[in-house]
Amino acid sequence: MGKKNYYCEYCQKSFKDILGIRKNHLKGLQHQKAVSEHYAKFKDLKEIFLEESRKKTCKRIFEGLECKFGTQCRFSHYTPGQLAEMKQKIAEMEASKKPRSEVVDMKGIEKFLNKTRERILRDLCTTNKPFWTYPFDLVEGLDLPPSLQPLEPSLLSEKFEEWG
Ligand SMILES: [Zn+2]
Numbered sequence: 001m002g003k004k005n006y007y008c009e010y011c012q013k014s015f016k017d018i019l020g021i022r023k024n025h026l027k028g029l030q031h032q033k034a035v036s037e038h039y040a041k042f043k044d045l046k047e048i049f050l051e052e053s054r055k056k057t058c059k060r061i062f063e064g065l066e067c068k069f070g071t072q073c074r075f076s077h078y079t080p081g082q083l084a085e086m087k088q089k090i091a092e093m094e095a096s097k098k099p100r101s102e103v104v105d106m107k108g109i110e111k112f113l114n115k116t117r118e119r120i121l122r123d124l125c126t127t128n129k130p131f132w133t134y135p136f137d138l139v140e141g142l143d144l145p146p147s148l149q150p151l152e153p154s155l156l157s158e159k160f161e162e163w164g
């Protein structure tokens, strides 16, 4: 089975997905710069949007004229249309914030489940202790039916009657 390539969406580069290589890449200066640039860009846009959407649109800009106050104008030089576009862009960026390759790692989950299953089975075979815990502090003082009471480990070794 061939190794899949790992694609870094921050650096827009792909390389062999070998743990050492990936780790080195994520630690690398180039990658960290790309990540911080990605978030800086994102933050700037959001900040601009929040700031501008608080202001009223500058009358001159709204009418398609030039405003002599420029960046010092206390009104927004973004038209409502531009702000709406900005909002859309922010939403898109927010949605893609997490690189796809990190969202679902089914192989990792499967591996984890298999390991856990193996561990439980091994523990079951090597010890007589149950592998679950019982919430004694939660049920203390409650009059529980027998099926909800803690299972005594000694009961496990008792012979059950055969089904009729
Ligand atoms: Zn990278």
Ligand SMILES: [Zn+2]
Pocket: 058, 059, 060, 061, 067, 068, 069, 070, 073, 074, 075, 076, 077
């Ligand atoms: Zn203005």
